[in-house]
Amino acid sequence: MSARMVLCAVRQHLLGGSRGAWARFLQRQSRGCVYSSVHGFQQEEIREKLQAFPGGSIELLTQESGLAVLTINYPSRMNAFSGSMMVDLEERVSQLEGWTDGKGLIVQGASGTFCSGSDLNAVRALTNPQDGMKMCMFMQNTLTRLLSTFTEECPQCRLPMISVALVEGRALGGGAELTTACDFRLMAPGSVIQFVHKHMGLVPGWGGAARLVRIVGSQNALKLLGGAVKVDPELALQIGLAEEVLQGEGTGTPLQRAENWLSVYTKGPAPVIQAVKKVVLSGRELPLSEALRTEKDVFGMVWGGPANMQALASKSKHR
Numbered sequence: 001m002s003a004r005m006v007l008c009a010v011r012q013h014l015l016g017g018s019r020g021a022w023a024r025f026l027q028r029q030s031r032g033c034v035y036s037s038v039h040g041f042q043q044e045e046i047r048e049k050l051q052a053f054p055g056g057s058i059e060l061l062t063q064e065s066g067l068a069v070l071t072i073n074y075p076s077r078m079n080a081f082s083g084s085m086m087v088d089l090e091e092r093v094s095q096l097e098g099w100t101d102g103k104g105l106i107v108q109g110a111s112g113t114f115c116s117g118s119d120l121n122a123v124r125a126l127t128n129p130q131d132g133m134k135m136c137m138f139m140q141n142t143l144t145r146l147l148s149t150f151t152e153e154c155p156q157c158r159l160p161m162i163s164v165a166l167v168e169g170r171a172l173g174g175g176a177e178l179t180t181a182c183d184f185r186l187m188a189p190g191s192v193i194q195f196v197h198k199h200m201g202l203v204p205g206w207g208g209a210a211r212l213v214r215i216v217g218s219q220n221a222l223k224l225l226g227g228a229v230k231v232d233p234e235l236a237l238q239i240g241l242a243e244e245v246l247q248g249e250g251t252g253t254p255l256q257r258a259e260n261w262l263s264v265y266t267k268g269p270a271p272v273i274q275a276v277k278k279v280v281l282s283g284r285e286l287p288l289s290e291a292l293r294t295e296k297d298v299f300g301m302v303w304g305g306p307a308n309m310q311a312l313a314s315k316s317k318h319r
């Protein structure tokens with residue numbers, strides 16, 4: 001464990017394991033996970049630039065069940081991301097990082113379609129490479145925090161919720177990238193995920209390529225990006241991009257079906273579900289020796305905790 005990770009673990013203990021307090025502490029320390037001023041990234045400068053392209057919103061609904069729903073809301077532009085929505089998303093992620101009771105997150109688009117990527121009106125006004133890179137760094141930071149990725153600068157998992165992208169309609173360009181910032185993708189019949197970047201003379205820049213390789217492997221990722229392939233639910237299942245197709249007309253809305261699907265994995269006390277996400281995430285993101293040490297630290301947080309004591313007292317059998 002690096003000196004910084006030790007410090008982080010000690011701080012977490014001092015803060016009594018309260019994720020809200022811990023999140024607020026970390027937010028004060030550093031808001032961006034991948035890029036900071038060290039990399040020439042000035043968050044306030046790009047926020048201001050993005051705010052000049054308003055429209056739409058990102059809505060967050062947190063529920064007592066511990067499930068939250070994040071909705072990309074700009075139906076008149078097929079839920080494309082305006083500049084102000086990029087800023088909104090960053091603020092909603094901060095809100096989620098401070099939500100102590102959170103266990104699961106569903107990311108969806110409004111009005112039956114997921115997201116058509118960046119708002120092309122904003123993209124056209126930001127074509128110089130400097131602005132493009134700033135926008136890309138801003139979105140990489142936000143989506144990295146959304147997925148709770150461990151990075152060198154941010155070795156603590158701050159948003160340890162199990163997340164699902166509910167894909168209805170289309171997820172194009174940046175919208176396809178956003179789906180990869182969730183742990184799972186559930187697709188409605190007839191929906192499409194398409195990395196259209198090649199057709200735009202681009203490659204993904206919101207971290208979508210790096211994450212896609214980890215999800216489907218480099219050969220499938222090369223095919224999807226190189227061919228700008230329209231991925232329907234059948235292909236998505238075949239290559240492991242989607243977890244399930246949400247079938248079942250008459251069994252509730254797609255959102256209700258996604259909530260039912262997710263609730264299987266989020267049933268139980270928040271600290272335990274958050275611990276599950278942390279150990280899996282560290283196994284995926286960190287070198288083995290660091291992942292093992294993180295697992296030990298997380299284990300130490302739940303061992304002897306209320307859920308553990310209650311389970312021991314009830315002498316439960318796992319039949």
Ligand SMILES: CC[C@@H](C(=O)O)C(=O)SCCNC(=O)CCNC(=O)[C@H](O)C(C)(C)COP(=O)(O)OP(=O)(O)OC[C@H]1O[C@@H](n2cnc3c(N)ncnc32)[C@H](O)[C@@H]1OP(=O)(O)O
Pocket residue numbers: 076077078080081116117118119120121123170172173174175177196197200202203204205206
């Ligand atoms: C860095 C770039 C990259 C990234 O961020 O990683 C990107 O994401 S670039 C954006 C990539 N996305 C696109 O290029 C999508 C372009 N749009 C379409 O292909 C189609 O609109 C659609 C999404 C397939 C839907 O087609 P259809 O069902 O026929 O509806 P319309 O075309 O009539 O769309 C309705 C309305 O929405 C506007 N729209 C759709 N997408 C965007 C967008 N990304 N930016 C801005 N506006 C968008 C579309 O122009 C229509 O508006 P009106 O013309 O005013 O009716």
